[in-house]
Amino acid sequence: MIKKIPEWKQFNLAVQKHITIESGVKKQIKLSTEKLKATFSKHGIHFKKLGEFNFGSVTDYDQEINLDVALIRYCNKNLKKETFLDFYKEIDRAFSDLQTNFKITKVTSNEYIKISISVDKTNINYYLQPIIKNENKDKNDKYFIFRNNQIQADLVVEVSEAFKFANRIANDNLKSLKKIIKFVLKDDFEFYYHLDMLFLRWFYEFMAKKIKKYLDQTTWNKKTQEFRNIDLKKIMSSTYLKKWYRKNVNFKELFTYILERLFQVNTYYFNNFNFKEDELFDSISRYSVFTNSFFSMPVDFFSAIKIFDLNNYDSQYELQSGLSEENGYSKVAFDASRNLEKRYVVTPIIRTGVTNIVGYQKALTKKSRELYEKLPNDLLKEIRSLKQREAMEALNQIAHDWLSVYKAKIVYVKPYFDAKYPLHKIENFEDLLITLMQTVDEISEEQFLVGFDN
Structure with a gap:
């Protein structure tokens, strides 16, 4: 007797089948990510996927795929402006190791870095955000960015990890629901x-x-x-x-x-x-x-x-x-x-x-x-x-x-x-x-x- 597939799994399979990205694009993302991750790792920088990239719910409706990434350095001392400036220098040294097929754009006004590569007429954009994790267990805030010449706490890593864990509990149902909502939205507002x-x-x-x-x-x-x-x-x-x-x-x-x-x-x-x-x-x-x-x-x-x-x-x-x-x-x-x-x-x-x-x-x-x-x-x-x-x-x-x-x-x-x-x-x-x-x-x-x- 064939065991019936439970409804929650049937729903996931249907979404996975009908809302996806091309295999060639998937392959390029995998290869590029491995290259970037290995390069930054050599410089003591943790390349961490965020948001849709982290959950595996990336979609493509206009041949433009945006992937958020945290470049994380760990620190157990009080954070200063110089801590971030030294971090930026190490990121620059990592960039010098990358192949020329990556296009690198620094947006200093908003403190992020865009790395782009194209495949099959689709642009793949990595938005890299330098983040320092302060490993002081006595504080609520753990992750910090440097923006507008100020050190600011940011929950982006925590939100990403929390949603990933919740989705695991929900057997991927949350990710599937989000993907169909994104289908309705298309690329109307590319922030999720x-x-x-x-x-x-x-x-x-x-x-x-x-x-x-x-x-x-x-x-x-x-x-x-x-x-x-x-x-x-x-x-x-x-x-x-x-x-x-x-x-x-x-x-x-x-x-x-x-x-x-x-x-x-x-x-x-x-x-x-x-x-x-x-x-x-x-x-x-x-x-x-x-x-x-x-x-x-x-x-x-x-x-x-x-x-x-x-x-x-x-x-x-x-x-x-x-x-x-x-x-x-x-x-x-x-x-x-x-x-x-x-x-x-x-x-x-x-x-x-x-x-x-x-x-x-x-x-x-x-x-x-x-x-x-x-x-x-x-x-x-x-x-x-x-x-x-x-x-x-x-x-x-x-x-x-x-x-x-x-x-x-x-x-x-x-x-x-x-x-x-x-x-x-x-x-x-x-x-x-x-x-x-x-x-x-x-x-x-x-x-x-x-x-x-x-």
Whole structure:
């Protein structure tokens, strides 16, 4: 008897088959990456994949593939400007070892390096970001960049690793969901770390609730009226959680949970989630009249979940010492277990800070320029004169419409998994994906705007 492939795996296979990049391009990326990694390694520099490159969810819709990389040097001393300047010199020495078929561009205004190579009419761009990891265990912030002549903490490595671990737990389901959302977006806004943070928020809230309920039910001994001992280290391992996910999580329910809440700020475990609002036309928005011309960038996310045992002094002490609304554990989860006399606490771990500010500013500037160029010629003249009000109204309407469509596209796939809609009943995931892809290509920007134009 042929064993039926589980639905979560069928979905992954369908996405892998229909949303991919050409084999020749894949091969060139592999070869180029090996060359770059080996070259930097000789100079004591860790070549670390970030974001889509790290997760294996790279896509190509305009023959331009962008790959984010951290060039990491490790340091156990206090960081100074000179620490970074010495690091840059070592990077330059590594560049001298590279073959000439790599085109190298330094963007000193934003402190990143672009390395390009072409294959089969496709441009492959590596965006290298020098990062120093401070190995001081007493500090929340570990990774630092040098930008605008200042040393700044950045969470880009932590977000990348957190999403990779969460995706491992979810048996690649998160990566597959993200790839179909990227198919809907195409290359509209080539920055995805905010989506990773949003996914992590709601994935770990969903998982924490599920695991808490599971532990309360399965560890309670009715005869002794006590909670039995469990191996917390084993349960928190990715190997155990992967198997637990397969048995206890309906991936469609998970997707619906995430997409339903994606832009919400209210979470069960903490006071609220926070966003940083960035004006798309910051330098020319003197007469900005719409409030929706701001891009919302998350400033916090859940990096993982952790289980604590209230019957164990060390475990409870660690939990209570780490309670925080910015970087730590949930007091709500702790109070709930204690008040209800439950032995185990399941809490997400919240992290707060800036994530890939270099890539974010690059993408935001590019999108701002694209939207600005949509202004009619007569209004472009107005915006450079003293008569700016009408031009700014038009410009902000363009921005408002783009932001509305962008959000609509991100959550567009929800009805394909939501039990409230008939589409989720399609059992053949290849049919489901083909239907989705064909439908998306037929939807106009104006149609996406309907219902989100507020």
